[in-house]
Amino acid sequence: MSNLYIKKAIVIGATSGIGNALSRILVAHDYVVGVTGRRKLELYALKNINPERFAVSAFDCTTENNSEKLTDLVNDLGGLDLLILSSGTGDLNDQLDFDIEHKTNLLNVNAFTEIVDWAFNYFEKQGKGHLVAISSIAGIRGSRMAPAYNASKAYQINYLEGLRQKATKSKKPIYVTDIRPGFVDTAMAKGDGQFWVASKEKAAKQIFGIIKRKKGIGYVTKRWWLIGKLLRTLPNSFYKRM
Template sequence: MERKAVIIGATSGIGRALAEELHSRGYALGLTGRRVERLEELKNSLGKNVKIQFMDVTKTRDAIDQLEMLIRELKHMDIIVLNAGVSNFRGSTMWKTEKRVIDVNIRGFTALANYSFDYFEKKGNGHIVGISSVAGHFGYGLSAAYNASKAFVSTYLQGYRQRANHSKADIAVTDIIPGFVESEMTDGKPGMFWVAGKDKAARQIANAIESRKNRAYITKRWWLVGWVLKLVPNWVLDRI
């Protein structure tokens, strides 16, 4: 039976690369994003079995309606990947910058994760995939809201995994935890290491999805950084 996946935030970076990887594995796809011209270009490059839908996740009610519409077009859905996210939004003030990160990475994510769980519970099965980050393991003064938002994503997904364990439905919940991956977010930023190519990252993410893993570091070596960060005392992290 043909597998079907929606990717929220598919216009660039990890989202686009994952769309290409899953399509190559035979998935029918629903792809969303704010930049419609990029969605149309991606659809044309992939060919058949691709539906696209404009979505601004900060407009939460509209985003839920648009996701429902996309699922109806595809008849049903097996996997929903919550990938939409921003880091250093260029606002005119600190508050505008951090509010944008919160609106996209927390409010938008939460609204769509909640809808996805309810949809899969009624359907009887499904798979929620969220994209967090190694950055969620610690606070950082230059991107406090971003790091905090990714910690929220991981903790929220853990809570929903617990909910799934108590549900009659067969629902998998996967937390994808990338380190540095080629994207518009990382272009030109200093101090990066172990930067993964988008295609390699997408392959590992797709493998983790198909294995229904609870969590997966991307690339795999980042589990070591995650482990070390959990051991570092707060007084050390506070001096970064």
């Protein structure tokens, strides 16, 4: 083993999709990675790729004590430099079924808040660190088809902006990155009319580049910033009829 410092990361939501692909990229770039998610078999399939570079903690972040689970995982890793929150949910809900909205908010708002607060406090106490959360371009405007999903992503976008302010005020090398994907070929991509659909591998590769540059906000794939700009500038009188 080299005497060089080995970077440690945690990926929350690593069982599939972008989180799974990012975990593989991090290990390929010499990170030791703690992976979490509900499905233990998928997490151990990652660990089997490189047993010395993966640590597994299987839990449901909507029902368990995230702070306790993450603290235990950090102790297993021997430290933490980077936390990536890639766990989210959302369904089309034209009928406004409250169970669907509640399930969305439990993960995208409640669990999200507990996790990013824990991470920020950990990095502030440590004096450095990088928090990355995957929100969505959907958070820029509301949606008649998925009200809670878009609203919860707007919450995430604004919460992360607040944490970036806190990081700046702390004057410590703490970085907070908001990743806003468009359509990615995962189970989260629902509905008709999808375009510019990226593979999870392509999305993860671009996200890793954003992480390396420590950008505050990143669109994935890159050209989705055009859609973001369009959404922000559409007049309300037009958007409400869409």
